[in-house]
Amino acid sequence: RAIPLKYGAQYTGKRSDEAMNKWRSNRFGQFIHWGLYAIPGGVWNGKTYNYAAEFLKSSAHIPTPVWDSLMYQFNPVKFDAKAWAKMAKKMGVKYMTITTKHHEGFCLWPSEYTNFTVANSPYKKDIIKQLVEAYNAEGIDVNFYYSVLDWHHPDWRYDIKTPEDSVAMSRYLTFAYNQLKELATNYPTVKAFWFDGTWDNSVKLNGKWTYEVEKMLKEVRPGVIVNSRLRADDYGKRHKDSNGQLMGDYESGYERRLPDPVTDLAVTKWDWEACMTIPENQWGYHKDWSISHVKSPLELLEMLVHTTSMGGNFLLNFGPSGEGTFRPQELNIANTIGAWMSKYGNVIWDCDYAGMKKEDWGYYTKKKGSNQLNMVVFNVPVSGLLRVNTPKGMILEKAAFLDSKGVSLKVEEIAANQYLIHIPVKQYTSPQVIQVDYREGNAKGSYEKAK
Numbered sequence: 001r002a003i004p005l006k007y008g009a010q011y012t013g014k015r016s017d018e019a020m021n022k023w024r025s026n027r028f029g030q031f032i033h034w035g036l037y038a039i040p041g042g043v044w045n046g047k048t049y050n051y052a053a054e055f056l057k058s059s060a061h062i063p064t065p066v067w068d069s070l071m072y073q074f075n076p077v078k079f080d081a082k083a084w085a086k087m088a089k090k091m092g093v094k095y096m097t098i099t100t101k102h103h104e105g106f107c108l109w110p111s112e113y114t115n116f117t118v119a120n121s122p123y124k125k126d127i128i129k130q131l132v133e134a135y136n137a138e139g140i141d142v143n144f145y146y147s148v149l150d151w152h153h154p155d156w157r158y159d160i161k162t163p164e165d166s167v168a169m170s171r172y173l174t175f176a177y178n179q180l181k182e183l184a185t186n187y188p189t190v191k192a193f194w195f196d197g198t199w200d201n202s203v204k205l206n207g208k209w210t211y212e213v214e215k216m217l218k219e220v221r222p223g224v225i226v227n228s229r230l231r232a233d234d235y236g237k238r239h240k241d242s243n244g245q246l247m248g249d250y251e252s253g254y255e256r257r258l259p260d261p262v263t264d265l266a267v268t269k270w271d272w273e274a275c276m277t278i279p280e281n282q283w284g285y286h287k288d289w290s291i292s293h294v295k296s297p298l299e300l301l302e303m304l305v306h307t308t309s310m311g312g313n314f315l316l317n318f319g320p321s322g323e324g325t326f327r328p329q330e331l332n333i334a335n336t337i338g339a340w341m342s343k344y345g346n347v348i349w350d351c352d353y354a355g356m357k358k359e360d361w362g363y364y365t366k367k368k369g370s371n372q373l374n375m376v377v378f379n380v381p382v383s384g385l386l387r388v389n390t391p392k393g394m395i396l397e398k399a400a401f402l403d404s405k406g407v408s409l410k411v412e413e414i415a416a417n418q419y420l421i422h423i424p425v426k427q428y429t430s431p432q433v434i435q436v437d438y439r440e441g442n443a444k445g446s447y448e449k450a451k
């Protein structure tokens, strides 16, 4: 029996309206974390702090007034929104999510509700406006990240322990509501809101406010998409309500990790997105990337394919410096993934979970509404034989490398719904894409007849 809820999930199942279909078909996005934290870049008073650079204020125990004075140093003289958008276009992303305000509370747009914004920095100009225009001009959708947690605002509370806490926090939530309405109103092409910083008790106790924010955003900007991180229900349950129903329009719990392709197949039933850092754990710019593993282009490309194969979106993070530049590793990743996407992007964009059993050689993706099955091969077996187990009634007809001018590969049916695809055993330096044509139907495969 369902628990009656006022602030639980507002609908069940995947949205199928045009805005959500576009969000889903985008598949690959660029996350950008930019703020005052990019200026110190994880280093304070000559000491390097290894934790996430956007957390330096807490890692180095910096008093709020000291941190906030970084605003007077914010002047990214090398910032070029058009250049960023061109790099993103070449990388093959179809959307970009920008931190309008991270936990530090500094706003990249000239909000009328606070002075802690770019307008009062030496840079002065509206960064959000420039990014929205430049990325939209490249045909890339723009989404807004917004942190409810706010280290700057005097009324923010982590918990509600006294009546004073309650009064202050409701003042803060009114401020945040107004900022969100301002963003949704003043940047009309925004497609989605990415909420973060909503895990504290002070927010969990305000499920009604989270419901009202979602409602307001969808009234101001019909079709806009809201992630599951915003919502808390009547009992403070987050992401999924007290009846286990997903709140918001897609699940956004995968941060620096991906669902397992065998044990976490449930995610294929709803929309979801994973966000990923290039270093182990740096969202904002850190001066020293030698302190952790830095993921290679091919590592990240595999994560993109893995995500698409399970019906999710992959949001890859970039952390520009205080001057507004990306580092060589970030540029290399954009170019390398972009080169692959220019040849094979059609096995990512507008593709989804194929409903096939995960195999060792790599991942399947399937173009929405087609009989075209894509195999993206990362692990070539020494046998050169790629095992394919098909659902009942799916009969493979043809297989060919996508870039080989249609040279067919041998498809061997070895048992009912079991095939081997033969590929040359040689050194491959990037994932190989095989396109498989199949037919549905009750027609028995040749093996079945022989029995």
Ligand SMILES: C[C@@H]1N[C@@H](c2cn(-c3ccccc3)nn2)[C@H](O)[C@@H]1O
Pocket: 033, 052, 054, 196, 197, 255, 275, 283
């Ligand atoms: C999307 C990412 N979410 C922010 C974050 C992560 N965390 C966090 C804090 C403690 C444990 C695990 C995660 N707190 N804030 C990161 O700063 C980045 O914005």
